[in-house]
Amino acid sequence: MGRVLEGALGQANNGAVAIRCPVVLLTGDRPMWRDLGPDISDGPDVEQLKRNLIKLGHADGLGLTADQKFTPATVTAVKRWQKALGEKQTGTVSLGSVVMLPQAAVRVQQLGAQLGSALGATAVMTVSGTDLVATVQPADNQLSQFKPNGRVTVKLADGSTINGRIRSLVHGGSGNGGDNGPDGSGGADKTTVTIALDHQRQAKQAGPSSVTVTVVGETVSDALIVPVTALLALDGGGYGVQVVSGATTRLVRIQLGLVADAKAQITGDVQAGAQVVIPK
Incomplete structure (x- = not known):
């Protein structure tokens, strides 16, 4: 059904992210949660940063690999990236200067600041994915x-x-x-x-x-639909229905499938078009 x-x-x-200015958008599943620099411990956030540096071309000729170590080559790649952005070349990526999002492109969902207003703790904009x-x-x-x-x-x-x-x-x-x-x-x-x-x-x-x-429900061969009120709980468990046969009825054990909108999906010794008893 x-x-x-x-x-x-x-x-x-869902998962919209508030952006504060100025920040740089990079691609990654993990949010930035610490400064990234030469003295930090190894971690997947370092690997994520290095993947971005390699993709952006700032690791060319450095032999940089996307592992979890912040190596001297990583410092050089970060400085190249900072130079390209016109930022001070520190070799360290400060917490709050980068936003990591899974999408390479985002949609501006809502603006939180007006043109010309002073920037503070208020989010400049909220963004979300571009997929419908x-x-x-x-x-x-x-x-x-x-x-x-x-x-x-x-x-x-x-x-x-x-x-x-x-x-x-x-x-x-x-x-x-x-x-x-x-x-x-x-x-x-x-x-x-x-x-x-x-x-x-x-x-x-x-x-x-x-x-x-x-x-899309589960597919069941030769299934029939009956009102849920026709179902009878059987001794020992399971369900059955009373099938009308001429002037009499017979109790038939059935296998119960999906139930929705007061109707039940059943399989068993019941033929299509058969009448079942619905208790009043």
């Missing part, structure tokens, strides 16, 4: 269908479809930076599901818009 929901296509603000994502806010009884890394199909405004993956489930937020859900209703108490899309070019051609999201 699949679950179809209305949602919205837009840019994600889909967001939906399912009802509580639908949340079981949405699992981390679960697959979905997203129908875009132009009628085309695109596959996606459930990236996050966040309770109490709209996922689009506002107070409302994709349908315009208040989203403060709802869970927002954010979906990463497989093909960004196709999504960007459609542009931010309303979308329809279908959850």
Whole structure:
């Protein structure tokens, strides 16, 4: 069974980073948490910095490798980088002078300072990724269908479809930076599901818009759908249904599959079109 929901296509603000000026954006998964210089201990943050220096061309001819040691060659590469930026050539990267983000390009989500104003502790801007994502806010009884890394199909405004993956489930937020859900209703108490899309070019051609999201469920051969009220708990565990056979009924043990919207997926000795008893 699949679950179809209305949602919205837009840019994600999950994990948005506040930027204070002046800073340099480098690519990396780990945030800067200390000064990086000749006297520091080895660490993955050093490796991350060295990867950037090599990629930017400031390590040419130095034999620099992207390991976790801050070597004399690293000091030289840092000084070359600082010279290119017009900064004082110290050979040390100070905490707060660099922002590490996984993306090489970011979107300015919100400005926190006005032109000409003095810079202090206030964030100059908040940035987020440039990829489009889909967001939906399912009802509580639908949340079981949405699992981390679960697959979905997203129908875009132009009628085309695109596959996606459930990236996050966040309770109490709209996922689009506002107070409302994709349908315009208040989203403060709802869970927002954010979906990463497989093909960004196709999504960007459609542009931010309303979308329809279908959850890709598990595939079961020869499964039937019955109201959940038809299910009977059996002695020893498991479930069954009473199947109408002429003027009588017979109890049939079934295997229970997915349950959604008061309907259950079953397999067993039940034929398509058969009538089952629903207790009043």
